[in-house]
Amino acid sequence: MPTMLRVGLAETIAYRAEMVVWILTTTMPLVMLALWSSVADEAPFRQYTQTDFVAYYLGALIVRNLTSNWVAWQLSEEIRLGTLSMRLLRPVHPFASFLATHLAALPLRALVVTPAIVILVLTEARAVLIDDAGRAGLLALSLAGAWLLTFGVFLAIGALAFFLEKSLALIEVYFGVFMLMSGYIIPLDLMPGWMRTTAEWLPFRYMLGAPVELLIGRYPDAAAAAPLVATQWAWALGMLGVAGLAWRAGVRRFEAYGA
């Protein structure tokens, strides 16, 4: 694994310009921040003050960039073009090689979101953030859980290319639901009751909203936040299991066209 990570990092560095541009296109939280800041300009909107919104959307920007990956596109293209063959010929599970590639991209991702982290810590938004070790530890776990869950969802979508000619069309559907149900556009606290209940039963919240809520202190202590993180990890492991099943069923159908 260390060599796979090192080569993955070398690849990330080789593609650094493309990747930075790709990361910087994640502007939705900034748009929503501008919108909600003006709504809460004079008085809090429900329980959210303007500072809460700044903390929430900067948090969303950071979490989104740290937990995202492109494995669905990568896997889908490799299946469609047959280049997955090269991974299948190596005695290491392709999921492990994808894992190494995307973990290796984390340092560059962290570097790109550093300005957002600096703003979050240096402005008055800092007052909203958690400051105890218990919740900070859970936040770290939650970020790892969000990363793993996103990785699992994207692997499962990518593996659908074994069954569907254009599995990437599903990504568009996925993004539509993700943006609405993850807390990316609007915090779950501000959703109508039925919508919030629905969001809590779906995995999307655990890919973004959960760590952000934890970061901005929506859970009073570690004990209150622990079930959230436990549920998130259950989703992550479950989704990896689904991706594994899709892979096992799909790889039998792999036709290695063009390769």
Add this chain to the structure above:
Amino acid sequence: MIEVRDLKKHFKVHKRPPGLGAALRSIVHRTYQTVEAVDGVSFRIERGERVGFLGPNGAGKTTTLKVLSGLLHPTSGEVTVAGHRPQRRAADFLRQITLVMGQKQQLIWDLPPAETWTLNRAVFGVNPADFDRTLAELTELLELGELAQKPTRQLSLGERMKCELAAALLHRPTTLFLDEPTIGLDVSMQVTIREFIRAYNQRHDATVMLTSHYMDDVVALCPRVIVIDGGHIIHDGDLRALVKAMLPDKRVSFSGAAAADVLARLGRLVSRDGARTTLEVPEARLREVIGHLLDGDGIGDLAIEDPPLEDVMRKLFKGKPSEPPDAG
């Protein structure tokens, strides 16, 4: 050792005529056709053999190689390679084989080949001392020199192919599946690759199964050929025996002038290229024809050869959609 018994690989292919109407109809009603890419193939290859796998385009060669290397699951039949069922892709199996595809690459495009080699060292679990020794051997055989440090995208096709071969062989596989390993390379690079494959086979007693667009590769490397057509094996055996069975006459070529009526009596005129003439002569008449030619004035530089393998393939697949010499 490779053992294949009644291997079948069928694909379900979506068929759609061109045009917008057909595209719209295909949304609600999709028509599928079953393509029998490999249909009941059986053969056995012993350790250390070099076997050419020939047939016209779409004959089932590459599909067979993909099944043998574990990329495709067979529809039915039994396949054993180095004691393993390939489709299970057990780590021990993958460490014993390699598949080189001339048209696909495993080298990481934007990094120097050395990075891919290091990655392969790690994933194949090659210990550093063995890795250094094998790399030194491959560097010598393939004349890799400075190529290891140049980004892959900046290498020429031939340089890339040499680095691909190194990447495919660093774990010292004992079974090599080579699918068009010399495609697109110039003649001197083809010779280099051929010599390398032969040397690797001899040094490591490796089994080699080769498909190639270039019959020279097959003639130079493969004492045995398996010919496949329409998913069925139509010949499995000695290359010379195949040539003799298909085109029993010998080619006699010589330089110097000879009258047309004399040539017509000696054999069938194949070509007359400047001062050089080539005739096709039945083996039984060879002694007589040679004697006649040697008796003639100004006849020299006499050569007797088998007909080229391209001609054998052309005869074998006459009437097929893609006729040889594309017999890769």
